[in-house]
Amino acid sequence: MIDFQNVRKSYDDTKVLKGINLNIKDGEFAVLIGPSGCGKTTTLKTINRLIEPDSGKIYIDGQDISTFDPVKLRRSVGYVIQQIGLFPNMTVEENIGIVPKLLKYEEKEIDKIVHEMLEIAEMDYDEYAHKYPYEMSGGQQQRVGVLRALAASPPIVLMDEPFGALDPVTRTTLQNEIVELQKKLKKTIVFVTHDMDEAIKIADNIVFMDEGEIIQVASPEEMLTNPKNDLIRSFMGDRSSDIENQPQVVDDFMYTNISTAYPDYSFKKAIGLMARKKVDTLIVKDRDETFLGVVMIKDINHKLKSGEKSTIGSLIRTDIPTAYSNTNAEESFNELMESEYDYIVVLRANNTLAGIVTQTNIAKSLANAVWGE
Amino acid sequence: MTIDMITTHLLLVFFSVLLTIIFGVPLGVVAYIFPKARKIILKVVEVLQTVPALALLGVIMVFLGPDRATVIIGLFAYSLLPVVLNTYTGLVEVDPAVKEAAKGIGMTKINRLFLVELPLALPLIFSGVRLAIVTSVGVAVFGAFVGGGGLGSVIYESIRVSNMKLLLQSTAVLIVMAVGFDFVMSKIEKQMNKKLTGNSVD
Numbered sequence: 001m002i003d004f005q006n007v008r009k010s011y012d013d014t015k016v017l018k019g020i021n022l023n024i025k026d027g028e029f030a031v032l033i034g035p036s037g038c039g040k041t042t043t044l045k046t047i048n049r050l051i052e053p054d055s056g057k058i059y060i061d062g063q064d065i066s067t068f069d070p071v072k073l074r075r076s077v078g079y080v081i082q083q084i085g086l087f088p089n090m091t092v093e094e095n096i097g098i099v100p101k102l103l104k105y106e107e108k109e110i111d112k113i114v115h116e117m118l119e120i121a122e123m124d125y126d127e128y129a130h131k132y133p134y135e136m137s138g139g140q141q142q143r144v145g146v147l148r149a150l151a152a153s154p155p156i157v158l159m160d161e162p163f164g165a166l167d168p169v170t171r172t173t174l175q176n177e178i179v180e181l182q183k184k185l186k187k188t189i190v191f192v193t194h195d196m197d198e199a200i201k202i203a204d205n206i207v208f209m210d211e212g213e214i215i216q217v218a219s220p221e222e223m224l225t226n227p228k229n230d231l232i233r234s235f236m237g238d239r240s241s242d243i244e245n246q247p248q249v250v251d252d253f254m255y256t257n258i259s260t261a262y263p264d265y266s267f268k269k270a271i272g273l274m275a276r277k278k279v280d281t282l283i284v285k286d287r288d289e290t291f292l293g294v295v296m297i298k299d300i301n302h303k304l305k306s307g308e309k310s311t312i313g314s315l316i317r318t319d320i321p322t323a324y325s326n327t328n329a330e331e332s333f334n335e336l337m338e339s340e341y342d343y344i345v346v347l348r349a350n351n352t353l354a355g356i357v358t359q360t361n362i363a364k365s366l367a368n369a370v371w372g373e
Numbered sequence: 374m375t376i377d378m379i380t381t382h383l384l385l386v387f388f389s390v391l392l393t394i395i396f397g398v399p400l401g402v403v404a405y406i407f408p409k410a411r412k413i414i415l416k417v418v419e420v421l422q423t424v425p426a427l428a429l430l431g432v433i434m435v436f437l438g439p440d441r442a443t444v445i446i447g448l449f450a451y452s453l454l455p456v457v458l459n460t461y462t463g464l465v466e467v468d469p470a471v472k473e474a475a476k477g478i479g480m481t482k483i484n485r486l487f488l489v490e491l492p493l494a495l496p497l498i499f500s501g502v503r504l505a506i507v508t509s510v511g512v513a514v515f516g517a518f519v520g521g522g523g524l525g526s527v528i529y530e531s532i533r534v535s536n537m538k539l540l541l542q543s544t545a546v547l548i549v550m551a552v553g554f555d556f557v558m559s560k561i562e563k564q565m566n567k568k569l570t571g572n573s574v575d
Contacts, residue, residue: 075478081477088569102480
C-alpha cells in the first residue's frame, strides 16, 4: 500500500504539489492523469524519491520512505519511462538482468530470471537475449523496459507515460499486455498518462490532477458517469454524453419501415408482397393495428404444394418474441439471441405494432457506441 | 635514419599518450562529477595546449634537463586537452533518458559511471586519444631540441646539411605514421559507435 500524506513540493515560487493525499492499495492499477503541469509525474517520482517532497510523508506498507536509502528503495520499485532508457551498451539480457545484478544475485539466478521475463513477454530467448537495444523496434524496446522493471520482482511498478512515444497499434498491444501482466503478477502499478482513452482502458482507479491538486479519484466508470468538474468532463471528451445517450430501451434500436399484412390476404397476394419487399416473413396485424403474429414464406409454400388456397390468417405464428417499446434493451437482446427468429417484434403498450429490432440493428448500434457515429 | 629512431619516436608518443590516458580520463570524470572543479580543469588543459609546443618543452627542460622524460612530459601536457575534453563531453552527452533510467532503477553514482556512462562515452574518449596520438607524432619532432631523439633529430640534421633525400624520407615516415594512426583508429571508433547505436557516425 502506498499512502501519501499531505505531500507538498515547490520549485522557486511555483507550487507543483499542493498537499497530495492519496492511497493506492496493493495490487491496484492506479492511473494519474491531468493536463500538463498538473503534477502527475512529480507525484510519481516522489514514490522512488527521484523527487523529494518539501513536506508531507509517503508511506509504503506503513513505512516512511524518507527513512529508506534511496538506492535500495529504487531497486525495490520498478521504474519505466517514456523514453524507454534501455542501456545501449548492454544486450537485452544484460538490461533485464541489471537490477538483480545490482542486488548481487547469483549468475544462475539472474539467468533464470532473464529467461522467465522473456517468456512472460513471449519473446524468444535465442532471438532476443543477445540483441542490443538499437536492433529492436520501439515497441520491443519498451517491452524490455517493462521486463527490466519487473526483473527483481518489485511489488510496486512506476510507469511514466511508458507508451506515449509508441505508434497507436503498438501502444494498444502493450496496453493489453500490461493489463494481462498486472492480473497475472498482481503488482501495484502507478501509471502516469495524459491519454484518457488509455486511462479508461487500463485503470482500476483514475486519479485526476490539476494544478498540483487531486481533483477526483474514481473508477473509470464512475469518472465517466460522474465527472467532478468541467475540466474532467472535457478530458473525457464525448464519452460522458455517449453514456447518457446510450440506447437503454428497445425503442432506440427499432426499425419501423416494416412489411405488414392483414390476415385476410390470399397466399398469392402475400407471396407477391414478400417478393416485392424481398423479405421471407410478413408481420400480420389487425385492421386496428393490433399485432397478431407473423407469416413465413416456407409455411405458405408448404400449403400451396398441397393445393390449398386460403388466406394467410390460418398460418399465423405467434411464437415470435415480442417486446414493448420501453422494455430494457439488454433483456430483449438476450431473448433475441436465444430465439430462432432473427428479429423481435416491438409493440406499443396497447399491443399495436411499433416496429422490429433485428440482429443487424443491434450490431450497428453497438458499433456506433464503440466507434462513434 | 634508422629503425632505432623510428622506434624512439613511437615510444615517445606511446609513453606520453599512456600518461595522457592515465591522467586525462580521470580528470575528465572529475570535471563531469564536480561542477566546481570543471572550470579550473578545462581551463588548465586548454592553456597547456595553447602554449607553443617548443616553449612548453623549453620550460620543462629548465627543470628536468635535456632528457627523454622532458619530451614525454611535454607531449603529455600538450595532448591532455582532447582526452580530458572528450571524456567530459562524452559523459555529459549521454542520453538524459538513459541517465534517468539508471538512477531510477537504483544505480549509485559509481554504478552509473562504470556500468553506463563511461561505456557510452568510450567512442568519444577514444576519439580524444586518437587526436592526442596524431598530435603527439607531430609535436614529438620538437623532442630533438630537448634531447629526446626520434625522427626530429633526423629532420633537423638533414635540414642542416641540406640532405633533401633524407629529409623527404624522414618526413614521409612521419606522415605515414600520423595518417596511419588516424586511419586505423578512426575505423575502430566507427566500430565502437556502430555497436552502440547501429550507425557508424563520424
